Amino acid sequence: MAANPEAKMEKSSLRLIKKYPNRRLYDTKTSSYITLADVKQMVLKQEEFQVLDAKSGDDLTRAILLQIILEEESGSVPMFSADLLSQMIRSYGGAMQGFMGSYLEKNVEAFQHIQKALQEQSTRIYGDNSRASQELWSQFMNMQGPAMQSLMQAYVEQSQKMFAQYQDQLQSQARNMFSGFSFPGMPQPPKGDADK
Numbered sequence: 001m002a003a004n005p006e007a008k009m010e011k012s013s014l015r016l017i018k019k020y021p022n023r024r025l026y027d028t029k030t031s032s033y034i035t036l037a038d039v040k041q042m043v044l045k046q047e048e049f050q051v052l053d054a055k056s057g058d059d060l061t062r063a064i065l066l067q068i069i070l071e072e073e074s075g076s077v078p079m080f081s082a083d084l085l086s087q088m089i090r091s092y093g094g095a096m097q098g099f100m101g102s103y104l105e106k107n108v109e110a111f112q113h114i115q116k117a118l119q120e121q122s123t124r125i126y127g128d129n130s131r132a133s134q135e136l137w138s139q140f141m142n143m144q145g146p147a148m149q150s151l152m153q154a155y156v157e158q159s160q161k162m163f164a165q166y167q168d169q170l171q172s173q174a175r176n177m178f179s180g181f182s183f184p185g186m187p188q189p190p191k192g193d194a195d196k
Contacts, residue, residue, distance in 0.1 A: 015042065015049040019060050025051070040068050107159075 016028040017039070027034045042049050043065070051060045073080060080088075091100040 013048055015047055017049055017051045017064075018054040019051055019064070020054045025064075026054070036064070036068055036071065039064060043068070103159075 017034070018026045018028065020026065025034050025036075025039065026032070027038070039049070039051075049061070051064045052058065053060055072078075088100070091097055
């Protein structure tokens with residue numbers, strides 16, 4: 001017998017949101033209907049939640065988060081370029097799909113860690129005045145923008161080199177492992193190389 005998703009929710013600290021066929025979202029904690037903007041606020045406040053289809057019980061959390069990203073990207077200052085989105089689409093279905101997701105996740109975590117450290121340092125220096133801190137953070141980022149961009153570009157280039165080395169290493173290991181086997185459609189190494 002399948003476990004009831006709502007019973008799991010009650011045991012954990014997750015906030016349960018039900019999505020109804022009329023596209024409305026119902027927050028079981030507040031017993032009220034909410035909007036995507038409300039869900040976005042939960043994300044910003046780092047509240048744990050899960051969105052379930054009210055009828056089937058399917059987990060729709062990722063779909064709702066993607067909707068929020070789509071709305072944000074439709075705004076005046078999108079985060080993702082068309083080129084990046086195209087590259088991400090090309091990654092689906094390929095051998096490296098799982099690696100791409102993990103790679104992006106780790107890089108975003110690293111970026112957030114740096115941002116949090118800088119904000120904490122700003123709070124220590126300028127106090128807990130969040131408005132002043134935000135303005136100073138904004139000024140700092142405007143002044144340091146080119147340096148940060150250069151740092152990120154160097155990081156990306158280094159990651160690309162490491163990935164290329166990793167890929168070469170995997171190919172070399174695969175060649176060594178399967179050198180005695182012949183596969184249809186695969187070129188055979190020259191006889192002189194196989195004897196070495």
